[in-house]
Amino acid sequence: AQSVSQHNHHVILSEAASLELGCNYSYGGTVNLFWYVQYPGQHLQLLLKYFSGDPLVKGIKGFEAEFIKSKFSFNLRKPSVQWSDTAEYFCAVINAGGYQKVTFGIGTKLQVIP
Amino acid sequence: DTAVSQTPKYLVTQMGNDKSIKCEQNLGHDTMYWYKQDSKKFLKIMFSYNNKELIINETVPNRFSPKSPDKAHLNLHINSLELGDSAVYFCASSQHGQGGNTEAFFGQGTRLTVV
Numbered sequence: 001a002q003s004v005s006q007h008n009h010h011v012i013l014s015e016a017a018s019l020e021l022g023c024n025y026s027y028g029g030t031v032n033l034f035w036y037v038q039y040p041g042q043h044l045q046l047l048l049k050y051f052s053g054d055p056l057v058k059g060i061k062g063f064e065a066e067f068i069k070s071k072f073s074f075n076l077r078k079p080s081v082q083w084s085d086t087a088e089y090f091c092a093v094i095n096a097g098g099y100q101k102v103t104f105g106i107g108t109k110l111q112v113i114p
Numbered sequence: 115d116t117a118v119s120q121t122p123k124y125l126v127t128q129m130g131n132d133k134s135i136k137c138e139q140n141l142g143h144d145t146m147y148w149y150k151q152d153s154k155k156f157l158k159i160m161f162s163y164n165n166k167e168l169i170i171n172e173t174v175p176n177r178f179s180p181k182s183p184d185k186a187h188l189n190l191h192i193n194s195l196e197l198g199d200s201a202v203y204f205c206a207s208s209q210h211g212q213g214g215n216t217e218a219f220f221g222q223g224t225r226l227t228v229v
Contacts (some may be wrong), residue, residue: 032216032217034217036220038155042206042222043220043222043223044204044220044223045220046217049217056125079146082184086156090157094208094216094218096216099187101147101159101162101170102147102149102206102208103159104149104153104156104157104158106155107154107155107156107157
């Protein structure tokens with residue numbers, strides 16, 4: 001069974017600080033990896049995704065993530081956060097074969113202080 | 115056009131009532147899901163249907179009954195609502211067998227409040 005671990009449950013940063021949110025997954029086969037963002041009171045939005053190829057993927061709003069296969073990790077980064085980045089961030093995996101289901105991490109609440 | 119749409123967006127109801135949430139996708143996907151997001155924001159899969167067939171049922175009470183009249187629709191009916199059912203319910207869809215490039219698209223969520 002696949003699982004996703006997010007290590008930081010609540011992160012508080014000042015504007016312009018750099019961000020890195022950890023994500024590790026557990027699955028023996030090929031996976032597709034995602035980061036979703038959920039702004040307060042809103043639905044899930046896709047930030048970025050990794051299917052194959054270049055392990056460094058760039059998403060919307062200046063976010064990027066790096067897939068490190070040997071570490072089963074897919075950490076999310078942003079060089080300089082803004083107050084508008086305050087949201088809940090979810091790492092997710094979907095197994096590439098068989099019947100897929102999206103498995104989410106527990107989420108990281110990011111609070112950016114102006 | 116909204117790819118995955120859910121109705122209603124908000125639902126407030128009394129304990130013991132029966133209610134339904136509807137979901138429709140216009141992406142031509144063959145797989146649809148229901149997820150529950152609890153008060154701690156944890157997202158947990160409830161059901162998954164592929165071509166109208168139930169393929170995932172993740173230990174959900176029998177009071178929850180999904181129905182898929184066709185590939186584009188997956189409705190969720192809940193009987194005898196309880197306070198603990200209060201949550202945000204997300205519908206999603208994906209296309210099976212895309213050679214590994216599989217992505218799920220989510221609806222905007224239905225916030226259910228049981229009073």
